[in-house]
Amino acid sequence: MENKIFFYNETQVTDKNFKLLMFYNKFFYYRNITILKLAICTFIIVGSINLTDMPTFNKVSYILVAIVGIMDTFQIKQIRQESVTTLKYEFFDDYFKVNNCDVLFEISYDTIQYIIDAKKYYYLVISNSLVMIDKAGFTIGSEKEIKKFIYDKRKASIN
Numbered sequence: 001m002e003n004k005i006f007f008y009n010e011t012q013v014t015d016k017n018f019k020l021l022m023f024y025n026k027f028f029y030y031r032n033i034t035i036l037k038l039a040i041c042t043f044i045i046v047g048s049i050n051l052t053d054m055p056t057f058n059k060v061s062y063i064l065v066a067i068v069g070i071m072d073t074f075q076i077k078q079i080r081q082e083s084v085t086t087l088k089y090e091f092f093d094d095y096f097k098v099n100n101c102d103v104l105f106e107i108s109y110d111t112i113q114y115i116i117d118a119k120k121y122y123y124l125v126i127s128n129s130l131v132m133i134d135k136a137g138f139t140i141g142s143e144k145e146i147k148k149f150i151y152d153k154r155k156a157s158i159n
Contacts, residue, residue: 006149007091007141011121011134014084021123021132041066089133091141091149098131107131109153122147 013021044066048059088099098105107126116123116130122143124131135143 003092003094005090005092005140007089007096007146008139009089009091009133009137009141009146010139011087011089011132011137012084013087013132017121017132020118020121021130025130037069041069087132091146094153109150112150112154115147115150117147124150 045063048054048062048066051059085100088097090097090099095106095108098107111126112124113127114125116125120135122133122135124133133146138146141149
C-alpha cells in the first residue's frame with residue numbers, strides 16, 4: 001500500500017538560488033568561524049584607526065586586508081556549471097522524498113534540525129546539509145501548511 005502524499009513540491013534549482021543555498025550553508029555550518037573572522041577583521045579595522053603613531057600607509061593596508069577578509073567571508077564562488085535542475089519533493093506521514101531524476105533520497109522528519117524561512121524558499125537544515133524548497137512550488141498543500149506540518153512531525157518524532 002502506497003503512503004498518502006500530504007504535500008508535493010517542485011523546486012527549480014538555478015545558479016542564482018544555488019548560490020543563495022550555499023551562502024546559508026556556509027554561514028550556518030561555519031558560523032563560529034565566521035563570527036571569529038568578522039571579530040578579528042573588525043578588531044583590525046578599529047585598532048588601525050585608533051593607533052595614531054602608525055604610518056598612514058600601514059593603517060590603510062591593514063584596513064584593506066580586513067575589508068577583503070570580510071568580503072571573502074560572504075562570497076560564494078562559482079562551484080558548478082550553469083544549469084537548471086528540478087527537485088521533486090513528496091511529503092508522507094513519516095518521511096519525505098527528494099528526487100532529481102538521478103538520485104532519490106528518503107529523509108526522516110526527525111533529522112531536520114531547523115527550518116530557515118527566507119523570502120522565497122524554506123531551507124531545511126539536515127545533519128551536514130541544507131534542503132531548499134521553493135514556497136511557490138507546491139501543487140499539493142501550501143507553503144503555509146508545510147511549515148506547521150514539518151514542525152508537528154519533528155515534535156512527534158522527538159516525543
